[in-house]
Amino acid sequence: MTDQPQILSDLGLYSPPLAVRGMIELDKAAFTQTVKVPAIHVPTNVLNKVVKSLKKVVLQRPGIKRVLEVNNKDESSTCEHRLVLLDPSSITSTDSFGNEEAAALKAFGVPQEIQRYELKLTYENLKSDEILRAVLPEGQDVTSGFSRVGHIAHMNLRDHQIPFGKLIGQVIMDKNPGITCVVNKTNTIDSTYRNFQMEVLAGEDNMVAKVRENGMFYEFDFSRVYWNPRLSTEHERIVSFLQRGDIVIDVFAGVGPFAIPAARRGCNILANDLNPESFRWLQHNGKLNKVDKKITSFNMDGRDFIRGPVKERLPALMKGSQKIHVVMNLPALALEFLDAFRDLLEPDQSVSCQDNLPQVHCYGFSKEEDPQRDIVERAGASLRNSLEGQCSVHMVRNVSPNKEMMCVSFTLPKEVLYTQHTQDRDSSEEPCPKKQKCEEQTD
Template sequence: MSRFFSRISTCMQTRHRSSAKTLFQPQTMAAVPLQKETKPGLYHAPPEVRGMISLDREAFAREITVPALRVPTRVLNKVVKSLKKATIKRPGVARVVQEGEPCSSDGGDFRLVLLDPLRMSSPSSFTEEEAEALRSLDVPEELQNHEMRLTYDNLKTEEVLEAVLPQGQEITSGFSRIGHIVHMNLRDHQLPFKNLIGQVIMDKNPGVTCVVNKTNIIDSTYRNFKMEVLAGEEDMVTKVKENGVTYEFDFSRVYWNSRLSTEHMRVVDQTKPGDIVLDVFAGVGPFAIPAARAGATVLANDLNPESHRWLKHNVKLNKVEKSVRTFNLDGRAFIQGPVRQELPALLKGKANIHVVMNLPALALEFLDAFRGLLNKELSCDTNLPIVHCYGFSKDDDPQKDVEVRASSSLGFCLEGRSSVQFVRNVAPNKEMMCVRFTVPKEVLFNTDDEQTDPIEEPASKRQKCGETSH
């Protein structure tokens, strides 16, 4: 094995000679942003709601004036269609209201089409296309004022929060929706208003019945985090549909990240019917089950007993029991146990072998489990396992950083033999990456006669290396 470390030393020296940075485009995420309006707002909250801790919906009501167009009912539908970009757009506010006075000329009546006050200040605000449509329908381009009452129900989430939080404090935030649960990461200045924020989020998002806030960092063993309920019922068993697959799980006891749906499919799309997928940190199955549905045979493992329980449940729920075998082992024990036992036969076949290692906080450290995994070299050059291993990086060059760390763990230089994919930005200066490579023969096969047993890690290290998919 000493020559492995000689090669890895050479590989690591090249890290500091590389000055080129790779530019990455982040994926579309499943989080829902709360963005401030950049234009002057239609709604100006009463000053007394500033600093409100307990939500009083009635206090947000306000009388406002908006421009309106008086339109005969006989052409109403055509006018509304022609002015769809000019009409008011506000939750719970109708674009058309009763005008009230009958039309004496034809016995019909009129309606008022409410217009967007941020765009329509005078008849000249109509585009030429809109003005031409009104002329063709014999509708005068004359605006009148309409008094209306905006209530809490008509307000957007950001409007409520901007009105309540102290002036100058950031209200832009985001959340992830997991079935009926919304998960938030509130900042310190938002915590005094946490219950109000939770109630507003629940009010403004139909189907949400529970809002939670993460209270500490993710647990290092089972990858779940402590949370507090901000609003709604404490019902943590939820159902999620992702990429056509249904998952059920207890969100308080397993790890689930809605932002990874695109990444799950990116990797699954690289498998073909008949391929083998070895999922080392399977969680509740977001890689394993879609791969099985796509025709792969899957060995899926997770250390967290709750994740393993819900993994088995979701395998049955999606009717892929014949294609998925599940295990409740430490990741290293899974590689050096079931994977080691299955590999000799798998390497003789024609199916591609994919190893998914989605535990970005620790997965790179587990790559050493492949060193000398098999003690007898087989006549196989083209069917070696393809690894998809995830890691976090705070380095200026995350692509190189992850490649070098993978090389160090393997004891083999991967320069020129791997590709690194940007997955998502986790925090400022912290990125999640995926390094993809074929396990080299020099790593997988043990050529040292004395070393025939799996590499043992100290008990302290095994204890911290728990896992659930991230």
């Protein structure tokens, strides 16, 4: 730490002492220093008006008052003054004021006389990215971004940041009220259960998160299930299509971000997930939101779910007037599961359901230059039926610089669904297949 005042950089970023570079264990006291900031004297009788006029250039820094009391040196003056601290990135001299600020100062009789005020700056006054930029090796990427899941901050640290992981975690927790646990993903997502191995960087080792999304409440063990807060808008988009009484078949339901709000909307849900933990929390969240009677849940492989419970129920559902929506949100693999719908039903099961074919919403990742075309072609290949001109594609989000998450929506073609297409009007039906074991939600 240096005892000499340091003038702030032209960027207005506070440069902590050089001694903190490479710090592994967080020493908050090491960030304390004295800096000089520009300031202006303002009479108290026009103080509020002047501060409002200078709102673009006043100092805004966590934990620091921008208006200070000062001793009036001119005892003959009957007007008290306050010292208003200014942003050094905006004001460096009397000529730095813009036309609007200069006109306001003149109108209120405030001289454009800048003085330097020595300000004690501590760890509490710094922003997280400023601290991390000072600590991490110079020239390396600095991250203070994270996904928030309830009380948990989830980070994806890069290799050069790993040695500073615990310090980064503590800074994130200090600078974000309500965060009591910071974790880092230690490997790629498990393709079977869609969960990550996580390392606790800072705070309590409590992975059970409580989240509110689109008016619904969810609880789950974040370390054992899949949850992505960046998909909130997509969950809402799909649910907005639904009407009371519709049928929703959620093949990869997770803890219920599609199923729960759809049930609240008055839909009847068949929800499935292979992960036993997701299945358990799906049931819990149904009860938590008082929609459990609307949800029939399954703990099966997605393909087995389609070829079993869905196949068993689909003919009867298609004879009704309710629309049927199939949601397949497993973007790494869902397109490959579309083949489970091929030849799912017998020809005589098509009677009286010509106009009520399921609407499918299937998600996928693409790294191609034309991700929309890529998703449509891959979906068609899995179905062995072209979807060109028969579907819509929605760009969900940019996952990385060359990776997009897309959703392709289409009506499931009859040529795919039935073993053969026939105009025979024979209404005979074959016996129902053996019922699959499932969990019916009860009080």
